[in-house]
Amino acid sequence: MPPRTEVAPSSRPRPRAADEARTTLTPHHWIAEATAVLVDSGIDTVRVDVLAKRLGVTRGSFYWHFKDRDDLLSHVLGAWRNAATEQLIERFEHRTSDPHALLKELISLPFRGRSAQQAARIELAIRGWARRDATARQAVDDVDARRISYIAQCFSALGFDIAEARHRGFLLYAYEVAESMLSNQGTAAQKTQRSALMEQLLLTRLPA
Missing domain, CATH: 1.10.10 (Arc Repressor Mutant, subunit A)
Structure with missing residues (x-):
C-alpha cells in the first residue's frame, strides 16, 4: 500500500x-x-x-x-401565518387563562410600538398581494377566520352564546385591523380612550 x-x-x-x-x-x-x-x-x-x-x-x-418562486411565496405566507397568528395565540394562552385579561391583551395589540408597526406593514403588503392572487387570498381568509374564531372563544368563555361571541369577536378583530392600518389617526391619549371605549362596548350585555 x-x-x-x-x-x-x-x-x-x-x-x-x-x-x-x-x-x-x-x-x-x-x-x-x-x-x-x-x-x-x-x-x-x-x-x-x-x-x-x-x-x-x-x-x-x-x-x-x-423548488421555484411559487414554493418560496408559499413559505412566506406560511411564515406570516405562524408568526402573526399561531405563535401569538400560543403566547397568549401561556400568559393567562383569564378570558377578560386575554381580551385586554388583544385590544392592546395595535399599540405595541415598533413590533406592532412592522406587523401592520407586513399585513398590509400581504393583503395587497391577496387582492391579485388566489393563493394569497386564501391564506388571508384562513388567517382572518382563525383569529376571529380564537377571539370568539374568549367571548364564549365570558358567558356569551356562540352566535353573539362570534359577532363580538368579529367586531373586535375589525377594530384591531382598523387601528393597525390607521395608526397615524389620533394622539396616544385618544387611542387609549378608543381602546377603553371598545372594551366597555364589547363587554356590555345587550338587553334581552
Missing part, C-alpha cells in the same frame, strides 16, 4: 461560493428577505434574481432550498 500523502492546508480545494452560501444561508434568510422586499416594493419585485443580489449569493443557491 503506498504511503498516505497529507495535503498541505494551502493546497486543499477551497469550497465554492455556492457551497458556502448553502451552508450559511437558511430558508429563513430567503423568506425574511422576500418579506422585506414584499413590504418595500410589492409582490412583483419578489424575484429570485432580486433576492439573490440582496443576499449576495448566486441564483443557484436559491434552488438549494426552494
